[in-house]
Amino acid sequence: MAEIVYSEAQAAQNLKDKVVVLTGGAQGIGAATVALFHELGAHVFFGDWDEEKGRRVEHEIASTTSDRGRGSVSFQRVDVRDYSSQLALFDAAFAAHKRVDVAVSCAAVGEPGGWFEPDDLDLETVRKEPIPIKNTIDINLTSVLLFSRIALAFMKASPATTDSFTRSLVLVSSIAGITEAPGLFAYSSAKHGVIGLMRALRPWAPARYGGTRANAICPWATDTQLLAGVRERWVAERLPLNQPGDVARCIVQCAADSNLNGKAVFVAGGRGFDTEEGVASTMPQWMGRENTVEFLRGQDVLGLGTGWTK
Numbered sequence: 001m002a003e004i005v006y007s008e009a010q011a012a013q014n015l016k017d018k019v020v021v022l023t024g025g026a027q028g029i030g031a032a033t034v035a036l037f038h039e040l041g042a043h044v045f046f047g048d049w050d051e052e053k054g055r056r057v058e059h060e061i062a063s064t065t066s067d068r069g070r071g072s073v074s075f076q077r078v079d080v081r082d083y084s085s086q087l088a089l090f091d092a093a094f095a096a097h098k099r100v101d102v103a104v105s106c107a108a109v110g111e112p113g114g115w116f117e118p119d120d121l122d123l124e125t126v127r128k129e130p131i132p133i134k135n136t137i138d139i140n141l142t143s144v145l146l147f148s149r150i151a152l153a154f155m156k157a158s159p160a161t162t163d164s165f166t167r168s169l170v171l172v173s174s175i176a177g178i179t180e181a182p183g184l185f186a187y188s189s190a191k192h193g194v195i196g197l198m199r200a201l202r203p204w205a206p207a208r209y210g211g212t213r214a215n216a217i218c219p220w221a222t223d224t225q226l227l228a229g230v231r232e233r234w235v236a237e238r239l240p241l242n243q244p245g246d247v248a249r250c251i252v253q254c255a256a257d258s259n260l261n262g263k264a265v266f267v268a269g270g271r272g273f274d275t276e277e278g279v280a281s282t283m284p285q286w287m288g289r290e291n292t293v294e295f296l297r298g299q300d301v302l303g304l305g306t307g308w309t310k
């Protein structure tokens with residue numbers, strides 16, 4: 001299993017003066033990622049629907065003076081469910097710098113309770129449409145598709161960089177996007193969807209959008225408010241716990257390293273590991289040897305998949 005190791009030297013070299021757009025930056029992993037990009041000298045445009053916290057993070061980061069960082073940071077209120085709201089964030093970055101180099105989709109919400117519990121579900125309550133579930137899918141998955149589409153348009157319109165750096169989309173999924181996650185019905189469905197989107201984009205974006213890369217991040221337990229419901233037990237059991245900065249370093253490494261494309265980076269106890277390599281290498285075990293040979297032939301026939309939309 002390949003470890004994704006953060007290289008500060010590489011990140012500083014490749015990300016200085018680059019333009020980064022990020023959603024969900026008002027707290028937790030997103031805020032730590034904004035701070036790290038800024039420290040490395042990038043120009044970061046981040047959005048969040050929590051205006052108060054977003055402004056506070058913007059102020060705190062802008063007022064830190066780092067030796068290296070001559071980047072900038074700019075917050076605006078964004079609700080990722082709203083296409084025009086996300087578009088406005090990219091517009092702001094492009095208006096200021098005429099380019100977008102890195103796009104990180106990090107905004108998400110936790111599980112809306114009360115929709116699958118047998119005690120709450122009967123022939124009366126089932127008549128009420130589960131709006132919170134749709135809302136969770138909108139925030140945690142549909143918005144990521146919107147984000148990726150907008151990002152690719154802005155990246156396509158950006159002049160090529162003069163260094164070896166290639167543009168990068170980083171989509172934050174979850175361990176619940178690659179494994180069984182009891183109780184997380186809507187959250188896990190959406191996060192699996194993010195992995196599906198990354199897999200669909202990883203051959204497509206490099207080939208059709210000038211080398212643009214797509215990677216996903218799959219944090220395991222990370223010490224943010226999202227973990228509140230299970231944190232106490234987790235800590236008592238001494239299970240591995242990431243700090244937001246650990247996940248931020250994996251996100252930044254995926255942004256900075258032009259060799260990383262199509263990875264799903266499982267982040268556990270502060271370290272990142274690509275799980276896609278194992279999925280590919282064990283295919284004959286879980287799909288069967290003959291099926292694998294035929295499947296890979298089928299993939300060749302489908303190519304980039306342009307036939308699907310004819």
Ligand SMILES: NC(=O)c1ccc[n+]([C@@H]2O[C@H](COP(=O)([O-])OP(=O)(O)OC[C@H]3O[C@@H](n4cnc5c(N)ncnc54)[C@H](O)[C@@H]3O)[C@@H](O)[C@H]2O)c1
Nearest residue numbers: 024026027028029048049079080107108174221222224226
């Ligand atoms: N904390 C963990 O253990 C963990 C584990 C796996 C994956 N993740 C993922 O990491 C990412 C960051 O999570 P976190 O732990 O920092 O959580 P968090 O709740 O601290 O941060 C999420 C941010 O997204 C914002 N947001 C939510 N809905 C939004 C909307 N509609 N429009 C704009 N902004 C919105 C929130 O305001 C918040 O600032 C998420 O994608 C989450 O699913 C976290």
